[in-house]
Amino acid sequence: MSYDMQHSIDYKTAPVIDIEGLYKAFGSNRVLQGFNLKLWAGENLAVMGKSGSGKSVLIKCIIGLVRIDQGKLLVLDQAVDQLNLRELDRLRSQIGFQFQGSALYDSMTVRENLEFPLKRHPLKQVTEKELELLVTEALEAVGLLNAINMMPSELSGGMKKRIALARTLIMQPKIILYDEPTSGLDPVTAKEISLLINEVQNRFHTASIIITHDLACARISSNRMIILHNGINYAEATYTQLGTMKDGVIQAFFV
Amino acid sequence: MKKLTRFFLTTGEISEFAGRYFREAWFPPYEIQELLKQCFLIGNKSFALVSITGLIMGIVLTLQTRPTLIEFGAVSMMPSMVGIAIVREIGPVLTALICAGKIGSGIGAELASMKVTEQIDAMEVSGANPFKYLVITRVTATTIMIPILVVLSDIISLSGSALVEYLKGGVSFELYFSKVFEYLQFGDLLPSVIKSFFFGFAIGIIGCYKGYTSTRGTEGVGRTANEAVVIASMLVFILDFIAVLVSDIFYEL
Numbered sequence: 001m002s003y004d005m006q007h008s009i010d011y012k013t014a015p016v017i018d019i020e021g022l023y024k025a026f027g028s029n030r031v032l033q034g035f036n037l038k039l040w041a042g043e044n045l046a047v048m049g050k051s052g053s054g055k056s057v058l059i060k061c062i063i064g065l066v067r068i069d070q071g072k073l074l075v076l077d078q079a080v081d082q083l084n085l086r087e088l089d090r091l092r093s094q095i096g097f098q099f100q101g102s103a104l105y106d107s108m109t110v111r112e113n114l115e116f117p118l119k120r121h122p123l124k125q126v127t128e129k130e131l132e133l134l135v136t137e138a139l140e141a142v143g144l145l146n147a148i149n150m151m152p153s154e155l156s157g158g159m160k161k162r163i164a165l166a167r168t169l170i171m172q173p174k175i176i177l178y179d180e181p182t183s184g185l186d187p188v189t190a191k192e193i194s195l196l197i198n199e200v201q202n203r204f205h206t207a208s209i210i211i212t213h214d215l216a217c218a219r220i221s222s223n224r225m226i227i228l229h230n231g232i233n234y235a236e237a238t239y240t241q242l243g244t245m246k247d248g249v250i251q252a253f254f255v
Numbered sequence: 256m257k258k259l260t261r262f263f264l265t266t267g268e269i270s271e272f273a274g275r276y277f278r279e280a281w282f283p284p285y286e287i288q289e290l291l292k293q294c295f296l297i298g299n300k301s302f303a304l305v306s307i308t309g310l311i312m313g314i315v316l317t318l319q320t321r322p323t324l325i326e327f328g329a330v331s332m333m334p335s336m337v338g339i340a341i342v343r344e345i346g347p348v349l350t351a352l353i354c355a356g357k358i359g360s361g362i363g364a365e366l367a368s369m370k371v372t373e374q375i376d377a378m379e380v381s382g383a384n385p386f387k388y389l390v391i392t393r394v395t396a397t398t399i400m401i402p403i404l405v406v407l408s409d410i411i412s413l414s415g416s417a418l419v420e421y422l423k424g425g426v427s428f429e430l431y432f433s434k435v436f437e438y439l440q441f442g443d444l445l446p447s448v449i450k451s452f453f454f455g456f457a458i459g460i461i462g463c464y465k466g467y468t469s470t471r472g473t474e475g476v477g478r479t480a481n482e483a484v485v486i487a488s489m490l491v492f493i494l495d496f497i498a499v500l501v502s503d504i505f506y507e508l
Binding site for chain 2: 064089090093095097099101103104116117124171
């Protein structure tokens with residue numbers, strides 16, 4: 001994989017994700033009510049909020065799985081809500097999405113799970129030899145090369161998260177969206193995953209949004225944090241800055 | 256009123272889903288390997304069940320009809336009567352109903368489970384087309400395999416009937432089958448095979464539709480499997496009714 005090994009946040013160019021005044025409701029349930037966000041190249045941004053606050057909806061809007069009601073949503077300078085299916089596929093090929101439950105394909109081995117998106121993507125053509133190399137490299141990056149022929153049912157929760165990350169990395173994305181990457185894991189494994197997110201950022205120079213309510217994960221893996229409360233970005237700062245704020249809503253996360 | 260509205264809405268959604276199948280099935284990429292795998296799974300896993308029920312149906316039908324035919328002195332008509340009944344009606348409908356139960360529910364539960372665990376979303380965000388990989392392959396596989404299972408079931412049913420005739424009336428297998436084909440015409444076989452394609456398509460599309468649009472988490476998986484069987488079975492009867500009406504027009508011509 002030809003990734004930039006040197007990690008740095010690029011504030012000079014346009015943000016890779018630019019959201020202004022985003023609204024999304026499901027019936028009478030108004031989830032996002034004018035949410036704003038800017039993600040810069042090479043940056044890890046943690047979005048924290050209570051359960052049901054719309055964190056997962058936010059990243060599903062970004063990847064085009066959920067249509068927005070109103071607002072500006074630019075990803076790599078493209079308005080996601082105005083793309084046709086082919087254009088959306090092209091954009092998605094530059095974005096990795098790590099699902100909360102890993103979403104590994106049950107009926108396939110780890111190798112097949114990794115090969116699946118690459119073999120089928122209409123815009124990426126690779127030979128069998130390249131495919132083998134990419135699978136090996138992606139599994140090495142997450143430290144699970146020995147699991148190549150295992151089935152998802154044979155993997156632990158932490159291993160599943162790592163394999164899902166490898167499946168994301170194999171597409172060489174510019175942006176990675178993590179949906180609760182440490183949920184359901186013990187503290188030790190959760191820390192390993194948080195450090196792995198950092199390692200991916202440093203090694204592959206990806207920009208990431210990390211949806212989490214795990215404070216330790218946000219502290220380890222993010223450069224900046226947003227508190228999502230009542231459908232808006234209630235507060236936006238670094239972990240240290242947020243920790244010193246006296247606001248009750250913010251401090252509720254730091255208890 | 257609400258139920259009626261939901262019925263029409265669901266019918267519309269299923270039609271739209273089937274329409275998407277026809278729009279996307281012709282264009283690459285073609286998931287040939289997955290299609291062959293699904294054909295194997297559907298054919299291989301259903302063959303034993305279809306064979307056993309077909310055999311029993313052939314035996315039972317012959318045993319039940321025999322006394323009446325003897326009473327009317329028409330026992331020699333047994334092969335032709337059983338042959339026409341099985342090939343035209345009992346074979347296709349029985350096989351389709353069994354497959355609706357086994358395959359329809361299996362596909363529904365599998366896709367619903369994939370939906371719940373976000374595997375379908377994962378395929379979509381990776382740029383792969385989950386509809387092509389999951390739906391087109393399964394619907395095509397059921398459309399291909401159910402007519403094959405129907406023909407095999409017909410053969411096994413007739414063999415069961417021939418066995419009864421051999422044991423009870425001393426009729427040889429050669430004589431039994433020559434009598435069957437004396438009366439059975441191509442016009443009996445063709446509508447039966449054609450309607451089996453429709454049965455296969457209906458079973459596949461209902462299973463996939465229910466699974467692909469499943470909601471309500473894990474509870475939804477069981478509900479999806481159940482609904483897939485009920486709707487697919489009902490659709491088999493409706494399609495059979497239409498097929499019989501259409502074939503009847505051709506018989507009269």
